[in-house]
Each structure stands twice: as structure tokens, then as C-alpha cells.
Amino acid sequence: MKLSPPTTAFEVAPAEPVATWSPAPDTPPRRPERRLRRFLRHPFTWWVLAPTLLAIIYFYGIAAPQFVSEARFVVRSRADAPQLSLGTMLSAAVGAGGGASASGEANSVRDFLLSHDAVMRANERLNLIDIWQREEADSLARLWNEDPERLTRYYNNMVSATFDAATGVMTLRVRSFRPEDSKALAETLLQLSETLVNSLSERAREDALRVARDEVTIAERRVANSREALARFREQQQDLDSAGTAQAAVQTISALESAVVAAQAELRERMAFMRPDNPALQNTRNRIEALERQIAAERSRRTRGDGALAQQLGTFERLMLEREFADRQLASATASLETARMEAQRQQMYLSRVVEPNLAVYPLYPRKLISVASIFMGLCVAFGIGWLLVAGMREHAV
Numbered sequence: 001m002k003l004s005p006p007t008t009a010f011e012v013a014p015a016e017p018v019a020t021w022s023p024a025p026d027t028p029p030r031r032p033e034r035r036l037r038r039f040l041r042h043p044f045t046w047w048v049l050a051p052t053l054l055a056i057i058y059f060y061g062i063a064a065p066q067f068v069s070e071a072r073f074v075v076r077s078r079a080d081a082p083q084l085s086l087g088t089m090l091s092a093a094v095g096a097g098g099g100a101s102a103s104g105e106a107n108s109v110r111d112f113l114l115s116h117d118a119v120m121r122a123n124e125r126l127n128l129i130d131i132w133q134r135e136e137a138d139s140l141a142r143l144w145n146e147d148p149e150r151l152t153r154y155y156n157n158m159v160s161a162t163f164d165a166a167t168g169v170m171t172l173r174v175r176s177f178r179p180e181d182s183k184a185l186a187e188t189l190l191q192l193s194e195t196l197v198n199s200l201s202e203r204a205r206e207d208a209l210r211v212a213r214d215e216v217t218i219a220e221r222r223v224a225n226s227r228e229a230l231a232r233f234r235e236q237q238q239d240l241d242s243a244g245t246a247q248a249a250v251q252t253i254s255a256l257e258s259a260v261v262a263a264q265a266e267l268r269e270r271m272a273f274m275r276p277d278n279p280a281l282q283n284t285r286n287r288i289e290a291l292e293r294q295i296a297a298e299r300s301r302r303t304r305g306d307g308a309l310a311q312q313l314g315t316f317e318r319l320m321l322e323r324e325f326a327d328r329q330l331a332s333a334t335a336s337l338e339t340a341r342m343e344a345q346r347q348q349m350y351l352s353r354v355v356e357p358n359l360a361v362y363p364l365y366p367r368k369l370i371s372v373a374s375i376f377m378g379l380c381v382a383f384g385i386g387w388l389l390v391a392g393m394r395e396h397a398v
Contacts, residue, residue, distance in 0.1 A: 065363030
């Protein structure tokens, strides 16, 4: 039997020589050319870098400078005037703004400044189309469409109005291609805002006073009607003072009754010492009967018939009471009108300028670096999301 030759542990067989390739000395290097071609073919170059390069060319070589004019104002009412009291001082200490109550009016002014109505009114005064179609404007930033709707959209891109609720200050910023155009437009918008605030204040004042004035008119009409009715009654009765006439009638009847009492006393006195057939007693009896008939006639005339003094006095008192109520209503309505006028005057709004529109020296727009950086970052994010979506679809396709 033939035995195998002995082996040692971890014995390694001799390695065979490996053939290596070395470039020929005459072949030129192609690695830089491949990198450039790979860079140009990469989607990141065309979807991110190329648009960013175009943005750089536009913002730093083509974009026209835009000048900003800024103005600040507040909308307040006379009711917002600070009062020297402990409550207002404590409110001021905790930071309560004085113009907080006028925030609604300030928001109305802000909405007006960004509205179609403000565009049309400003265009009538300044011709916004000429302002935003200056020869200095570049082809992308200038106004191309002159119809009202697109003009309003372009206006909202060039004009901004922001309201600070903490301080109550409205900030108006206007952009154009000339500093004087920006200042003129800002001044025009401030004038339009002042006109709007004045009209709102006048309308609120008229609304507050209209009801009070109507009440005064009704009270005056009632007073006039009551006085006319009283005058007609006096003409019909031919008596200026029915109450005085009734008092005189009562006094007359009282005097007649007093005379009757005196005559009866006289009759009893004479019957004590005279004979019954004495003519003096008969005369006294006749005088008593005449006085009693006179009293009955006076009472009948004052209390019976259509022209009775009682009915006349009742109508007169009713007319006098109506006139008194009308006079009181007129006095109350007049006082209410004066109170409403004072309250409306106290609530009257006004626009107070804090910062006048300035004449710009250096163009703040376009913001080149921020715009280019924003475009680059946005394209990078979009490209990354698209790349992940494509990679996911490829992975699921395999």
C-alpha cells in the first residue's frame, strides 16, 4: 500500500501569478471627459442647476431695480383718547393698546387699500398703467395687461398693507420702478384712506343722529298739532281760558248761594218780630226765590247741553294735558338729540399719519440673493422628492 506524503497544518498552496493590465503609453486619459459628460447628463443639472443659473442671470443682469415708499398711520376715534384715571393707567401698564377699539375700522381701511375700488380710484388720479410700464422696467416685472382684473392682481403684488393689532399701526408699502412714482402712489393711497375714514365716520354719525332727529320731528309735529287743536277749541267756544271761566262760574254760584243764605237768615230774623202778612217778609221771600232760580239757571247752564261748561272744561283740560305731554316729549327728544350729537362727536374716527411716505434712494427690490437661494432650495427639495418617487417606482417594478 502506497502512503500519501505528510502535510503540515495551514499549508497554503503556491499562488499562481495573476496577469495585470497596464494602459499603453499612447492611450490618452478619458476620466475628466467622462465626468463632464456624466455631469451634463445628470437630471440634477437640468432640473436644479440650470434654472438656478437662469435665475442668477435674470436677477443680477436683467431685473430692473424697484424702489419702495413706506408710510404708517393709525385709525382712531375721539373715544380712544386716554383719560387720566386709575383704570386707564393700569391698562397702559399691562400693555393695552389705545387703538384696540379701532381695529375694526383699521381692518376696513386695509381691505379697501387692497381692493378693486382703490385700484380704480388711484388709477383715475395717477394712471397706474403708465407707472408700471416705465421704460426702466424689465420684461418680466413690468405690467403687461391693462384690464381692471389683472391690473388689480398686479397692484396687489406691488402694494402691501399690514396691520399690527398690538400697536394699532397700519404699514403701507408701495413698489415701482421710480422713487417719485412710489411716493406719489403712497400719498394718493393715504388720501383715499383719509377720505374713506371720513366718509365712514360721517355715515356712522348720521346713522346715530337720524333716529334722534326723527324723534324730534315727531315731537315737534305733536306740539304743533296740540296747539292748533287748542286754538280751534278756543275759537269755537269763544273763550280763551275755559278753566278761568269755570272758576268764575263757581264763584258766581257761590256768591248767589251766600246771598240766599243771608236772605234766609234775614227772613227768619224778621219773622221773629213781624206779622206774617208784612210786605217786608214777602219781599224777602221773593228775593230768596229769585236767588234760588238764578242758582238753578246757572247750574243748568253750566252742566247741561252741548255748550255746558263741564263738557267745555273737560275738552279744555284734555287739550291742555295733550299740549303738556307734547312739550315734555319735545324737551326729551331735544335732550336725546343733543346727547346723541355729543356721543357721535366723541365716536368720530380720524386717520393720523405716523410716518409720511418717503422718497427712496436705494432699491430694495428685487431681493437677489434671497430669491436665488429660495429658487435653489425649492428646486432641490422638489428634485429630491421626485428622485425618491422614481427610485421607489423602479424598486417596485423590479
